[in-house]
Amino acid sequence: MAQAAPPQPQSAVKTFAAQDTLHIEPDADSDTQAMLDDLAWEPTAFEVTCQPDANWGSDALVQFDSPRPLGEPANDRVSMEWYAARDDHGEVIDAPAVLVIHESASSMSVGRLIASALSRRRVHTFMLQLPGYGLRKGALRDDPATFSPRMVQGIADARRARDAIAALPHVDVNRIGIQGTSLGGFVVTPAAAMDDAFDLVCVSVSGGRLDVVLTQGQRDAAKARTMLESTGLAWPDILAVVRRIEPTRIAHRISPGKFYLFTAESDTVIPAASSDALAAAVGMEEDHHVRMPGDHYTAFINLPGMIAYVAELAYGQALPSP
DSSP: OOOOOOOOTTSOOEEEEEEOOOOOOOOSSHHHHHHHHHHOOOOOEEEEEEEOOSSSOOSEEEEEEOSSOOSOHHHHEEEEEEEOOBOTTSOBOOEEEEEEEOOSSTTOHHHHHHHHHHHHTTOEEEEEOOTTSGGGOSGGGGOGGGHHHHHHHHHHHHHHHHHHHHTSTTEEEEEEEEEEETHHHHHHHHHHHTTOOOSEEEEESOOSOHHHHHHHOOTHHHHHHHHHHTTTOOHHHHHHHHHTTOGGGTGGGSOGGGEEEEEETTOSSSOHHHHHHHHHHHTOOGGGEEEESSOTTGGGGGHHHHHHHHHHHHHTSOOOOO
């Protein structure tokens, strides 16, 4: 691995050569194969840039081109905030990495909190800004009809992000995981399932069966339902739209041993039927299902324990307290 540290505020933009490693094995299930064909792109070489983060206070801003552009330049340039792993002296260290996919809030505050906390556990953490968020804001986000294309783009961006991260210094390329919260969880599963390329997959207060979420879920789920209804589509057509990104269609392609699910016992946004459906689709090991007290929002109090556990999983061993 290269030994250069992430750029400091005075440094120039640095460029790294990267290569898509996407390799999708055919699936015997025709519906799964249809979803894979819809998500895939032709692998190619691409460039990753790394420069000071002038907006959010992370160690660096990492950017690369989306493999599934939608035609809006600002949106089609993927941005990730890099929170570097450091030792007791503040020096950047060689360490595993975790890609964090944020929640639906425009502030991305939970995603950032998870990313920065994981970095303090000596894990390189990269929070990817989904299409329409952060530096990728634009007209597409204001158009409910673009929900499905934006989610497909976000899934592809997350998978390419794995290869972008692998091209950076100090990253253990044999330990690159992915974690997503709420909305981010619905991106994580398809991204990880395409070719099972991530070494660790953690889904938090999220699940599968988007039809169940939209018909039974409250609060944030109800807002999503209202947003989709505003497109003027009939309900059967809305369900067809969200089926395009349905995690349970391809979740079985993730190795069960690397998959972990964190759910809130009283969650009314993501009903138990949703998270249970995802667990069943993966064939997840029961002791990999962490049930936290609280609902979709109050389960937040369990975040320190979840972060510590994810850091241990990233390393594959118990860690000393920071």
